[in-house]
Amino acid sequence: MEKSKITKQSENFSEWYLDVVREAGLSENSEVRGCGIIKPYGFKIWELIKKFLSQEIEATGVENVYFPSLVPMENFEKEKNHVEGFSPELAVVTHGGGEKLEKPFAVRPTSEAAMYGAYARWIKSYRDLPLRLNQWNNVIRWEKRPRPFLRWSEFLWQEGHTVFETEEEAKKEMWQMLDIYAKVCENYLCLPVLKGRKSENEKFAGAVITSTIESMAKDGKSIQAGTSHYLGQNFSKVFGVKFLDRKGKEQFAHQNSWGASWRLVGSVIMGHGDDHGLRLPTPIAPIQIVILPIYRTDENLEELESAGQLSQKVSVMDFYINGLKVFENLQKNYRVKIDERMDLRPGFKFNEWELKGVPIRVEIGVKEVESKTAIIFRRDTMQRKIVQIENLEDEIKLAIEAHDKNLFLQALAFREQHTFRIENFSDFEIGVKKDIAGYFDVSWCEDPNCEKEIKEKTSAVSRVLPTKNENKLPKNSKCFHCGKPAKHDWIFARSY
């Protein structure tokens, strides 16, 4: 067996993550500090996630547009909280076309300030509403502590920007889009997520409400995997997005914005990966099935070659794989790769495809050809099953279903095992400092200052008020930290 180039998760989770990202060929650092190069295998995962997100978003009637990536700096200054939140992270263009610009531009960190001036021009009457637009683009937010996919200074995402007549409609859509993010995570990424809203401190700069989906990494930290914001009239008032309502009265519109990025790739890696590397859910796996002809064992290469038997084996196996209808069907219905490399030992190839997280491996050696069978290896369980060749397609279908279901259930079980009800702050501090911590279910006062203190002491913050707790009395009437009256049961955690 190859010596693994991957740190064990239990030794150092952060190192494990960097190792997997590098060794699986997902991405690497670029010469621009904090910005990554996404390599083909990593980019294909993102393209597949994007495909599902696109489908779901467009099915609700949203249309795609494109706005310039440069935003006049003065636009940022219109919304007070927005500028406070984003100005430390801006990249600023001061020269263009060989000259110093009269007014500098920011490269968009998000497009509220780029789009809403146009919205103000477009929207005159309630008949122009709702307006529901989306764009897929790159944004730049200067990051102090970059981390592949999760926190790069430049990232790809979609940002939806929608406008409504009423608060009610807008809030309904905010939750609808959050549900879409949750659905994509659960159905295609096999990742369970917690849905709910953010605290005052943790919400988007300029939002009235931020709702979030949170997925758990295998070190117990939380990943904000998508957010949907109700912006209220904060932006419509400063950008002048107003309309004549059904009674002919001028009103400021209610706005939302919602976004999901290639953080989702990071969520998948951290939520499913193990010490062997990636484990990819089938819907977003660039290669869903790898077919591995085993021309030889690790030991008998020279033996075979000297006996002149290797070429004979190859042609028999090639005939088996390329001549049978069952393999043809697989290649029609799945993203399949046949690994025909002759110069690598099977053990090396096993490791490589496990590292790359290919869900299903089909191994075919001499014995299989002779007995008209094949071996199906599942990445999730790392277990093999011998099947009759005529059943291969059906067996693979079942294996894929089981694989994806198992990924989801394992992640769900992991989250449940790493969610702890905490009643007092000293237990919380101890819990947070554990190597594998998790989610802390606490009754909390919701006071921003209380949260600030908790963060300073533990580096943990509130992640989400789960929707199911929104209308429930807290389990404890007092805040776990400050002892003031608790408002709801929240999830606190450390996060990426």
Place this chain on the structure above:
Amino acid sequence: MEKSKITKQSENFSEWYLDVVREAGLSENSEVRGCGIIKPYGFKIWELIKKFLSQEIEATGVENVYFPSLVPMENFEKEKNHVEGFSPELAVVTHGGGEKLEKPFAVRPTSEAAMYGAYARWIKSYRDLPLRLNQWNNVIRWEKRPRPFLRWSEFLWQEGHTVFETEEEAKKEMWQMLDIYAKVCENYLCLPVLKGRKSENEKFAGAVITSTIESMAKDGKSIQAGTSHYLGQNFSKVFGVKFLDRKGKEQFAHQNSWGASWRLVGSVIMGHGDDHGLRLPTPIAPIQIVILPIYRTDENLEELESAGQLSQKVSVMDFYINGLKVFENLQKNYRVKIDERMDLRPGFKFNEWELKGVPIRVEIGVKEVESKTAIIFRRDTMQRKIVQIENLEDEIKLAIEAHDKNLFLQALAFREQHTFRIENFSDFEIGVKKDIAGYFDVSWCEDPNCEKEIKEKTSAVSRVLPTKNENKLPKNSKCFHCGKPAKHDWIFARSY
């Protein structure tokens, strides 16, 4: 009839173009000078073009990646011609994260200088070749004279960057990718293009050979609709992209880059549009078929309403359209819109869908319901045909085929009618100054200084040496301009 908001092509082609772009809802200017906002209808056309380009590019084995949009300024300075060509057009980021940067970044105008440093790290041996990567992204080139889609300071495109062992392989791929661009134009955009190579003056900054596809606008100007460059070893030598060849000797690699942008949207508008507005080829039409229930004529609304017959008509027509299998099938197989707006007159709607270039319109009035027929209107010919309702699907299929074929043939005929063989420079000058000029087929010496002089005198330049003329003797042995020996027959034209 509505008074048209569109200038006639024959009156002022540039105004016509701006009018169509605005009135068809394709895009508008933004507050960032030279940058446009692409609205949903315009963006959907681009997304459909992108889909076909993607399919064709990926079918050749190219994989997608993403590199940062910021490029260290010093990288540009490595390739002498490249920096000369692009430095006047750069947008420069000097501040990031609230601080002045030690070294400024350019926002990519193209990604040679962003990618080839990584290529140098990745490529060690001939076994790592060919490397064939592509990215879909935004680039910024500060434009002095912006024009929607054709020349915006920021645009979306794909840029392929490929690396080969030999000059021969690289050149072969350069032409292969140009063929793909031509195929997409001809098969999906119904636009005939001329393929061939560029002159020394007109080639890409840093290329050894630039090949191009040129499409003709309806004012006779040429549009460079896609380019594919053989970069030779120009970049590999300065970025250190080298490899150990099959004999163990270190070699600099041979590189290509090739790109196509949303200029293609501009090519479609200018190549097919008429005085009524857009004419869209069906493959890239956001709406392929619009179904228009005609509840009333332009005149009889009040009459009908007072007689209480309107609602009855609506329900009969709704039943006809929503109740028949033939309409259900259309909606399954095509991008169909049913225009049910009650408050607009038929004439207004006709104009609107013609302006938006919808290829097929199905009109259904009372007479059609009674006689179990429908009217098919083709945008290309502006003609109607009455068909039996049970034949509607077949008739539409035939109409679409005829529509797209006709668009292609009309554009081809237009180009042929506007291609002139010119033997002497005075005829050339007169020809170029005509309101609708065209392509000038001339025998030319290929001297860069000669081209410069022609440009100064007429603003026309060489557009392409058509591939079919590459190995032919020129028709005239002397240059049409300077009288020196001619090398080939070239196409000269004014251009966008």
